Amino acid sequence: MLEANSRVIQSNQDGLHENLDAIVKKHLAQPFNKPFHDATLAAFYELRERVQQLGKPVIFDSCCGVGESSANLALRHPEALVVGMDKSAYRLNKHDDNYDKGADNLVLLRVDLNDLWRLAVADGWQLSHHYLLYPNPWPKSxxxxxxxxxxPVFPYLLMLGGKLEMRSNWPIYLQEFARALEIAGIDSQFAQLEFDGTDLTPFERKYRLSEQPLYQLTADLRGVELPWRSELVLPEPKG
Structure with missing residues (x-):
């Protein structure tokens, strides 16, 4: 378990990045055509089959780490299928022993989100909620x-739709995201997070016990479209 000894984030940025607007506008203007990894493509088609069978709303818990947040969200949203996703098998393998809370509406997947988000968008998915609770903001300018x-995958995050919730202990990270949403014509709400009695992630617990403030950004992404979405084609599964 994480100890309450986290350092305050240090950065050579004291405000929004000077190139933020140009970067966001470039990515919004065109699709991201990087080839898909076979493993994530296979994982997507397995998930797609389960989603179609269940017929429930879908919630993404992206960058879920050990999946404690995913388990909490599955209990919070019994009406939906919660999909916790992370690129690290090491973190995901810690889930059963420490964070399994018995929810039957939870799936954990090891995937590359740069691929899975694009696949879901190409297949026309619209999420109920999307949580990005992992706080790593890459603080160097x-x-x-x-x-x-x-x-470049940012536009796909938008087109996945749903009610977005993000949390971090570095306010500039979320303030930059809010500016990126503004460029895309989307309103958001940014505020310091008030503790409601439940730490969704081990990192939240660590920062709270270290007496660091946490911040939250929320936005409604339902119905977000970009002109080039119609060009997207879902690749066939392999094998």
Whole structure:
């Protein structure tokens, strides 16, 4: 378990990145055509079959880490299928022993979100909710393109729709995301997070116990479209 000794984030940025607007506008103007990884393509088609069979609303818990947040969200949203996703098998493998809460509406997947988000958009998915609770903001100025709002997959995050909720202990990360949403014509709400008695993630617990403030950004992404969405084609499964 994480100990309450987290450091305050240090950055050479004291405000929004100077190139943020140009980066976001570039990505909004065109699709992201990077080839798909076979493993994520296969995982998507397995998930797609389950989603079609259940017929429930779908909630993404992206960058779920060990999946504690996913388990909490599955209990919070019994009407939906919660899909927790992370790129790290090491983190996901910790889930059963420490965070399994018995929810039967939860799926955990090891995937590349740069691929899975694009596949879901190409297939016309519209989420009920989308949670991005992992706080790693890549605080160096040179890492702007590694933050979700600076990455070429950002438009796909928007087109997945749903009620978006993000949390972080670095306010600039969320303020930049809010600006990226504004460029896309989307309103958002940014505020310090008030503790409601439940830590959704181990990181929230760690930061709270270290007496660091946490911040939250919410937005309604339902119905977001971009002109080039009609060009997207879902690739066939392999094998």
């Amino acid at each position: 040179s890492h702007i393109k590694r933050r979700w709002h600076g990455a």
